[in-house]
Amino acid sequence: MRAALLQLTSSDDPSENLETLRAMLRRAASDGAQIALTPEVSNCVSMDRAHQAEVLRSEAEDTVLAGLRDEAARLGLWVLAGSLALRSEPPETRFVNRSLLIDAAGGIVARYDKMHMFDVQVDQTETYRESSGYAPGSRAVVADTPFGRLGLTICYDLRFAYLYRALAQAGAQVLCVPSAFSPGTGPAHWEVLLRARAIETGCYVLAPAQTGTHAARSGRQRLTYGHSLAVAPWGAVIADAGTAPGVTMLDLDLAEVDKVRAKIPSLRHDRTFEGP
DSSP: OEEEEEEBBSSSSSHHHHHHHHHHHHHHHHHOOSSEOOOTTTSOOOOOOHHHHHHHHOOOHHHHHHHHHHHHHHHHHHHHHHHHEOOTTTTOOOOOOOEEETTTOOOOEEEEEOOOEEEOSSSSSSSEEEGGGGGOOOOEEEEOSSOEEEEEEEEEGGOOHHHHHHHHTTTTTTEEEOOOOTTTTTTIIOOOOHHHHHHTOOOOEEEOOOEEEOOOOOSSEEEEOOOOOEEEEEEEEEEETTTTEEEEEEEOOOOHHHHHHHOGGGGGOOOOOOOO
């Protein structure tokens, strides 16, 4: 499985972000990628709900998704749109944070709506209330590709280990964690949590990330941590994109998943218990 992790500094202008994505997908395809993964909110990074209401569209009308599907078909490339911020279907008035898996013919083969909302106060200056703008999903998703079975998650989901265990027990070999991770928590938690999820499940973990300072036409600018990572099933970091936007290529040997799980078959060792 030859994969490409796209690391972006998306702005709050979807059309601008689409052009960046197109160029990166073409580079990934030219380097032999079979699948390319984009970060969370690839279409629009914005802290301004009014601006989001102005520029975001439904899945059927989103121009970034349409462009990604077109590019996937043109390049013969699978694409995981790590997530797109989209309008929900009525009567829900909040947006949805949705990951979409696109096949090499441009078709959508899986959707996952982020379940865990980032409602935190990291410090006096960095506060997030994701649930005020986004409706949480309620269904875990695994998806088959010609290269292996993927488990779909998004960013803050990373802190909820039971989700990843469920995905692995449902057959996931690769766990996808597209993110726009906070620079306040990233240095302490990002790599540790990704490695933990790999070790606990015996899966590869692929985590394309947003990075840097995100240009905003309205509202305050957002900062993200970067460091798109790939982690092998035994827990070793096999790629770290640093903090610059770009494309990181890597080759995965999915036979390693079976080897690691044979050594430590903990996915088969669950026990029911009472309490606490």
